[in-house]
Amino acid sequence: MYLLGYDIGSSSVKASLVDAQSGKCVASAFYPKQEAPIISKKAGWAEQDPSMWMGNLRLATEDVLHQLGEIIPHRAQLDLADAVAAIGISYQMHGLVCVDKDMNVLRPSIIWCDSRAVPYGQKAFEALGRDYCLPHLLNSPGNFTAAKLAWVKENEPELYSRIWKIMLPGDYIAMRLTGSVCTTVSGLSEGIFWDFQANRPSEELLNCFGFDASVLPQVKPTFGIQGALTREAAAMLGLKEGTPVTYRAGDQPNNALSLNVFNPGEIASTAGTSGVVYGVIDQVNYDPLSRVNSFAHVNHTAADPRLGVLLCINGTGILNSWMHRNVAPELGYPQMNELAAKAPIGSEGVSILPFGNGAERMLENRECGCSIHGLNFNRHGQAHLLRAAQEGIVFSFQYGIEIMEQMGLKVDRIHAGKANMFLSPIFRDTLAGVSGATIELYDTDGSVGAAKGAGIGAGIYKDNREAFSTLERLSVILPAHQDEYRAAYEKWKTYINQ
Numbered sequence: 001m002y003l004l005g006y007d008i009g010s011s012s013v014k015a016s017l018v019d020a021q022s023g024k025c026v027a028s029a030f031y032p033k034q035e036a037p038i039i040s041k042k043a044g045w046a047e048q049d050p051s052m053w054m055g056n057l058r059l060a061t062e063d064v065l066h067q068l069g070e071i072i073p074h075r076a077q078l079d080l081a082d083a084v085a086a087i088g089i090s091y092q093m094h095g096l097v098c099v100d101k102d103m104n105v106l107r108p109s110i111i112w113c114d115s116r117a118v119p120y121g122q123k124a125f126e127a128l129g130r131d132y133c134l135p136h137l138l139n140s141p142g143n144f145t146a147a148k149l150a151w152v153k154e155n156e157p158e159l160y161s162r163i164w165k166i167m168l169p170g171d172y173i174a175m176r177l178t179g180s181v182c183t184t185v186s187g188l189s190e191g192i193f194w195d196f197q198a199n200r201p202s203e204e205l206l207n208c209f210g211f212d213a214s215v216l217p218q219v220k221p222t223f224g225i226q227g228a229l230t231r232e233a234a235a236m237l238g239l240k241e242g243t244p245v246t247y248r249a250g251d252q253p254n255n256a257l258s259l260n261v262f263n264p265g266e267i268a269s270t271a272g273t274s275g276v277v278y279g280v281i282d283q284v285n286y287d288p289l290s291r292v293n294s295f296a297h298v299n300h301t302a303a304d305p306r307l308g309v310l311l312c313i314n315g316t317g318i319l320n321s322w323m324h325r326n327v328a329p330e331l332g333y334p335q336m337n338e339l340a341a342k343a344p345i346g347s348e349g350v351s352i353l354p355f356g357n358g359a360e361r362m363l364e365n366r367e368c369g370c371s372i373h374g375l376n377f378n379r380h381g382q383a384h385l386l387r388a389a390q391e392g393i394v395f396s397f398q399y400g401i402e403i404m405e406q407m408g409l410k411v412d413r414i415h416a417g418k419a420n421m422f423l424s425p426i427f428r429d430t431l432a433g434v435s436g437a438t439i440e441l442y443d444t445d446g447s448v449g450a451a452k453g454a455g456i457g458a459g460i461y462k463d464n465r466e467a468f469s470t471l472e473r474l475s476v477i478l479p480a481h482q483d484e485y486r487a488a489y490e491k492w493k494t495y496i497n498q
């Protein structure tokens with residue numbers, strides 16, 4: 001018996017098949033092999049055709065079923081289809097998909113990195129007031145899904161009049177698979193539609209934007225039967241009609257699930273081009289300056305709150321790759337790490353602010369750029385710059401973690417996949433040293449997590465402990481040299497407001 005997980009990203013769609021008994025991933029594939037195109041008709045715009053996601057999902061499904069057939073060569077294709085017991089979906093957050101009554105897409109999806117809706121979110125924030133938005137929505141409407149729909153309403157009124165339902169990217173994929181239009185509390189919260197005080201969609205927000213509540217899909221649990229494969233979808237994918245979809249979540253909550261982060265005080269982190277720290281708290285809380293965002297976590301209920309506090313830093317791995325291109329083009333990343341390790345902790349006074357990839361929400365949407373401080377032409381060289389870059393990235397994580405700690409998050413353990421910046425010993429050691437947290441690295445990814453989420457939703461696993469009992473921990477990094485890292489961090493902080 002196998003579980004099928006999909007991860008619908010803006011770069012690609014990945015599918016993974018997990019053996020439900022062993023918990024091991026037996027097949028995985030992603031499409032397209034080159035990064036998926038993003039439509040950008042104007043500066044700050046970012047759109048994708050939702051049918052492209054489905055096309056890539058079909059190719060990825062065919063690939064993993066073929067791989068499974070190679071593993072079990074004597075089983076017929078029909079038997080392979082029967083072997084898939086449940087489907088889970090992870091997806092890029094904050095996107096907007098609009099469909100008409102025939103479930104036809106009305107326009108390309110406005111995806112997460114599109115910034116056109118910022119003025120609409122700010123106008124609603126001012127109209128509703130801080131005293132409503134933060135305690136009820138836990139965030140400013142900002143540039144999230146609700147604000148994107150407001151842009152459509154004002155700028156494309158004829159199209160807006162034909163909207164039957166709006167969806168997040170994962171809701172759209174589930175609709176295409178099952179014919180059922182539904183969402184989750186977690187999904188509505190990431191779109192800034194959910195009122196945590198009233199435990200329902202926010203009537204005040206809907207009224208402020210002039211939206212009819214009927215455009216929102218029906219709410220279903222994150223874990224549980226959300227629909228079943230239609231005959232058409234099953235035929236397209238080579239799966240069995242009636243296979244249930246039993247889990248969906250946005251990519252960051254799902255990444256936390258993939259790392260078995262469910263409980264208060266647990267932290268999930270990623271560090272690719274941008275970086276994320278995602279911590280779980282057990283109280284409905286918010287940052288008064290909206291420097292971090294709070295959303296319903298995958299296991300949130302009104303009776304037993306679980307909020308995911310999301311810190312996103314734009315300037316993370318992109319700084320390290322810039323260093324590679326411009327400071328050490330002759331070296332590979334492992335060699336860069338080895339050279340950086342020759343410089344001492346604190347890089348002998350060199351501090352780098354890594355904020356060269358746009359405005360940072362953590363800094364109240366300031367765009368302060370990347371800058372190098374304390375550089376001495378007679379003392380410092382490649383090694384100092386390479387180490388200072390990695391330390392600066394980590395210090396930006398710590399700066400955000402301190403905001404999260406003010407909200408009641410106690411950070412003592414950080415879970416991460418062994419990938420991207422977490423492949424670097426300097427990055428890992430600096431994060432453990434400056435935060436005082438133990439770093440645990442695991443072998444997992446979003447599509448594998450979605451598959452295991454489907455197992456929980458289908459009742460194949462009784463809870464997350466059983467689902468992730470086989471999660472492979474690759475290494476543990478304990479805090480060391482804390483005084484030295486903290487001293488370097490305190491020096492780094494002095495440059496942020498200069």
